[in-house]
Amino acid sequence: MKQDWNHYIGDLKVGRQNLGEEMPVVVYRLFEFTMKESIADKYGKEVAIELFRDAGKKAGKRICKELLDVTQGFTDFMSSLEEVMLSLKIGILRIEETDKENKHIVITVSEDLDCSGLPMTGETVCNYDEGFLMGVLKEYTGQEYDVIEIDCWAKGGRVCRFKANIE
Ligand SMILES: [Zn+2]
Structure with missing residues (x-):
């Protein structure tokens, strides 16, 4: 599959013929947490959190557009999201609770790419x-x-x- 995703991803098959599409989690975490630290050093922790949330939102929208079928019903859609997150090794998603209209949803992610195995700091990251x-x-x-x-x-x-709630 030729990937481009608005020029963010490019054609990995051509670009990484020997190294392939995967790389160790250590690289991802190093990138993520040095970036967060740099933003926090310059603009404060609150801004770092806000910008990470904003960037994550862009990624979620993009993955939804590229890899998911938004015309499916909620349960099927969530199963496909679970499959995509598994295949991309982001984590293992489960819907723990939801109400009838799916306005209040509790979602768990185990073996999460961002934090599983981190030392305890008492904060969500x-x-x-x-x-x-x-x-x-x-x-x-x-x-x-x-x-x-x-x-x-x-x-x-x-x-x-x-916890996901409609604002
Ligand atoms: Zn976490």
Whole structure:
């Protein structure tokens, strides 16, 4: 599959003929947390969190557009999201709770790419994931969800748990 995704991804088959499409999680985390630290150093922690959420939202929308079928019903859509997140090795998604209209959803992600295995700091760190889920839900429902991570590996949990509510 030739990927381009608005020039962000390019053609990996041509560009990385020997190294391939995958790379170690250590590279992703190093990129993520040095970027977060640099933004926080210059603009403060709140801005870093806000920008990570915003970037995650863009990624969620993009993945939804490129890899998911938004015409499916909620359950099928969430199963495809689970498959995509698994195939991209982002984490193992589960819907823990939802109400009839899917306005209040509790989502867990285990073995999360951003935080699983991190030392405990007592804080949730998956702001990019919060944004990612906001973006996916926005693209799918057309509505703005507020997504907050309530449990995280860095907070002592063994899964990341997100509460998604329509604002
Ligand atoms: Zn987390």
